[in-house]
Amino acid sequence: DAGVTQSPTHLIKTRGQHVTLRCSPISGHKSVSWYQQVLGQGPQFIFQYYEKEERGRGNFPDRFSARQFPNYSSELNVNALLLGDSALYLCASSLDPYSNQPQHFGDGTRLSIL
Amino acid sequence: QQQVKQSPQSLIVQKGGISIINCAYENTAFDYFPWYQQFPGKGPALLIAIRPDVSEKKEGRFTISFNKSAKQFSLHIMDSQPGDSATYFCAAFGRFTGNQFYFGTGTSLTVIP
Numbered sequence: 657d658a659g660v661t662q663s664p665t666h667l668i669k670t671r672g673q674h675v676t677l678r679c680s681p682i683s684g685h686k687s688v689s690w691y692q693q694v695l696g697q698g699p700q701f702i703f704q705y706y707e708k709e710e711r712g713r714g715n716f717p718d719r720f721s722a723r724q725f726p727n728y729s730s731e732l733n734v735n736a737l738l739l740g741d742s743a744l745y746l747c748a749s750s751l752d753p754y755s756n757q758p759q760h761f762g763d764g765t766r767l768s769i770l
Numbered sequence: 771q772q773q774v775k776q777s778p779q780s781l782i783v784q785k786g787g788i789s790i791i792n793c794a795y796e797n798t799a800f801d802y803f804p805w806y807q808q809f810p811g812k813g814p815a816l817l818i819a820i821r822p823d824v825s826e827k828k829e830g831r832f833t834i835s836f837n838k839s840a841k842q843f844s845l846h847i848m849d850s851q852p853g854d855s856a857t858y859f860c861a862a863f864g865r866f867t868g869n870q871f872y873f874g875t876g877t878s879l880t881v882i883p
Contacts, residue, residue: 660813689870696876697876698873698874698875699814699859699873700873701871704870712868746813748813748871759804759871761806762813763811763813764813
């Protein structure tokens with residue numbers, strides 16, 4: 657079975673631009689979470705979506721937004737990119753967000769801002 | 771405020787030795803504690819996890835020890851191998867703590883042949 661897939665794998669943008677990152681969860685998983693991982697740090701929670709609704713939001717500015725589609729795939733959008741947005745963006749899926757189910761991560765999108 | 775504190779930041783162990791990584795948490799509402807292993811260029815992969823109703827869980831060479839009263843848990847890697855060289859993250863989750871996993875800052879493990 658395919659794991660969590662993310663696209664693109666790498667992306668280079670300049671300050672002020674907009675970016676869209678995509679995630680397909682493991683088949684059967686209805687919950688998708690997004691994390692930002694800065695080099696040398698642990699993942700920081702951005703959003704969680706379940707059944708197409710936002711169920712959790714981390715401490716990130718409104719420039720960050722996301723959505724989940726009927727097939728449970730998800731997009732993360734970041735507007736007005738800043739140099740500090742350079743990071744590995746990780747998507748994780750799980751069966752649901754309420755039970756203690758393990759999250760399974762994709763390999764991420766490496767975003768570089770010039 | 772760092773919800774989960776992890777130490778050490780880096781660790782060097784001889785092949786065959788025991789690697790020990792420690793984590794501490796504050797929020798007693800956490801009720802699920804996984805460990806993740808991450809190789810360069812890859813996403814974190816679930817290694818082993820524990821719930822607070824048990825004090826120890828073992829899977830192969832990997833063991834989690836959990837001390838609920840001290841709010842601490844640790845990962846022990848027995849018979850460490852060069853292939854174990856990676857970054858390890860502890861994490862914590864609670865059903866009533868915002869539907870998110872809180873991660874430690876990571877430990878870079880190097881196993882010397």
